[in-house]
Amino acid sequence: MIILSTIAELRKAVVNAKSSKQSIGLVPTMGYLHEGHLTLAKNAREENDVVVMSIFVNPTQFGPNEDFESYPRDLERDTKLAASVGVDYIFAPSVEEMYPHDGGIYIRAGRQAQTLCGASRPSHFDGVLQVVAKLFNLVQPDRAYFGQKDAQQVAIIQTMVRDYNFPVELRVVPVVREGDGLAKSSRNVYLSSIERMQAPVIQQALQIAKLELMDSGDVDQALAQATKIIEDNTAGKIDYLSILTYPDLKEVDENSDQILLAAAVYIGKTRLIDNLILSLKGERIHA
Known part of the structure; x- marks a missing residue:
């Protein structure tokens, strides 16, 4: 497994895969992996030639009083877990690598984002769509894997893919739970x-x-x-x-x-x- 920290490195890996006509599965995460993430990666491994997992705590989906700074991070731990389920590449960029410019062009999530989590986190899904759109463009996956635990997020991403004709198949994996029913997070x-x-x-x-x-x-x-x-x-x-x-x-x-x-x-x-x-x-x- 190879860790990629720059967009240039990621693009090279994607070009190599595409030139070999290999299918690519993308598993977007913010890291601190648990069984839910690993289940997504296992599904991607079964259905694709190459599996790319992003590990990036995305600041644009956190509000001003939310837990961006304290969100758990452990790349060394995550690397071992990702390798155990057959991930080929981890894309783990810095914030500066992902957002070197701010040209003032933003994605707005729309009506679906005005309820549930979006009601108390008004810009959250704008940030989610921003980073997901960037990852789709960078990785050019054939399939992308998301967990049903984030049902509103899945619905909004499905809408973006449909309305803006992203050439990617979304694969939605059921909620992974602890033995007592708690959703893993x-x-x-x-x-x-x-x-x-x-x-x-x-x-x-x-x-x-x-x-x-x-x-x-x-x-x-x-x-x-x-x-x-x-x-x-x-x-x-x-x-x-x-x-x-x-x-x-x-x-x-x-x-x-x-x-x-x-x-x-x-x-x-x-x-x-x-x-x-x-x-x-x-x-x-x-x-």
């Missing part, structure tokens, strides 16, 4: 032992909401039950609990087919997100 390392015990309640609450929705079709009742589960069993602060159509992220109605049950909860100082996607298959929903 680089931010889980911030949790204290007590907070870690409370964190799986988020998934439990979403499961309760799913059952209520399947039973009664009542969105408000499903959200109320999920809220109660979290408030009664954690010291967490709910950022949002939402039920929306997927991937459009609109309010559900009686004609909705596929829907997203999504939550963001502060457990201590750590903001955790989780979701479920439910196919209604003609079931009636009362919004």
Whole structure:
């Protein structure tokens, strides 16, 4: 496995792969790898000749009071983990390498970014699209791999790829979880032992909401039950609990087919997100 720190090095690797007619799989990450990231890389390894993993903590998707400086970083550790699942190249640039200029041209994420995580992080998805667009242009992947845990991010990137004709196939991999149901995340390392015990309640609450929705079709009742589960069993602060159509992220109605049950909860100082996607298959929903 080779670590690339400059765009010039990355371009050379891409040209070599393309000239040999090798397919390229891209796994974008911000590092501090966990089993979720490694699952994405394993999928990429199975489906491509060359696997490129980016490890870059992207400053443009962090707000002014968010955890950019303290976000966990350990390239040596990540390199060993990436090598263990067959990654060929790690692209680990500096901020200056990725953003040497600011010409004042930006990508705006649009309506899908105005809800869920975007409601409290107004420029977050603009930054996500900025770095993803750059990576797509630099790596020119045949396939790019994303986790369903970041369901809103996936929906927005799918929209960008569709609307701006990026020649890449998006591969979405199911949420990877701990044994107790907690979605794996680089931010889980911030949790204290007590907070870690409370964190799986988020998934439990979403499961309760799913059952209520399947039973009664009542969105408000499903959200109320999920809220109660979290408030009664954690010291967490709910950022949002939402039920929306997927991937459009609109309010559900009686004609909705596929829907997203999504939550963001502060457990201590750590903001955790989780979701479920439910196919209604003609079931009636009362919004």
